Amino acid sequence: MKKVTKTAALVLAMAMAVSALTACGGADKAAETANTEAAGAAGTENADAGQSSAVTTKTEGVLTFGTNAEFPPFEFVAGNGVIDQYDGIDIAIAKQIAEENGMTAAIENMEFPSLLIALENGQIDAAIAGMTVTEDRKESADFTIPYYTATQVMIVKEDSDIAAAADMADKKICVIEGYTGEICVQDMGYPYEAFKKGTEAVMELVNGKCDVVVIDSATAQKYINDNEGLKIVEDASAFESEEYAIAVKKGNTELLDMLNKAIEAKLADGTISELAAKYTEEVTAE
DSSP states (O other): OHHHHHHHHHHHHHHHHHHHHHHTTOHHHHHHHHHHHHHHHHHHHHHHHHHHHOOOOSBTTEEEEEEOSEETTTEEEOTTOSBTTEESHHHHHHHHHHHHTTOEEEEEEOOGGGHHHHHHHTSOSEEOSSOBOOHHHHTTEEEOOOOEEEOEEEEEETTOOOOSGGGGTTSOEEEETTSHHHHHHHHHTOOOEEESSHHHHHHHHHTTSOSEEEEEHHHHHHHHHHSTTEEEEOOTTTSOOEEEOOEEETTOHHHHHHHHHHHHHHHHTTHHHHHHHHHHHHHHHO
16 A cells, blocks of 8 residues: 555656646656656556565475375375375365465475474475464464364274373373374373374274374374274363464565465365365265
8 A cells, every 4th residue: 555655646746747847848858757757666666566475485486385294184195196196185275375376386295393394494385284383383483374173182992991181191192293192192291102103103002002092183083994993082171172274484474475365265265174074074984
């Protein structure tokens, strides 16, 4: 708004100059000069506006997202993925956002704890990995508005006596390194063993080497479907709801604004809800 006003004022000033010079008999030359300068000023304003709204990425024309493809239904490796071999709710969102902004989406798959470091180092432009917004993480990165709400649950064997989080006190607990489940168990003060992949933690449970795995609800359902003899135990009093968002390097306001606009639109038109339903149904059907 300020730029538009400034340009309009400049054009008005030039027009007044033309009127004054007309009375002195220099109308044609004055008008030509005024029009040229006004057009030049407006062009400069427009160029500045375009430059300020441009998004700079590590590779021109490519929006590189970091993820941890061990978190179905949000991100996982598939035979025929949405982006290369990668598929899931987050991957579909990433692809749409990039394409809608005239870019190509690329995925860098890495261990979850490395994502915020990769952002800081410029290895990736954004991190989309079912990442819960926490105060600690906000110290290392800027986050978009949330696009998904989840909660933590416990995966146990069907004959387990664990019915609430408090029952884990004397049990062997497995979590995934860097995930919110690890943070929750830490806050409860319980000892645990952390794995880099959810499949590794769940196999510990299947093989009787631990009693419970704490993990996000949607992903827990996938593991329940893939492994007989397991069930999910919920405890709303112990596990609060959490919000997923996309992370960008601190201070990258241009990219953050672009992502926020895209997420707002996708929440409003139901795109994210449709993707969540689609991939959750696929997981349940397996």
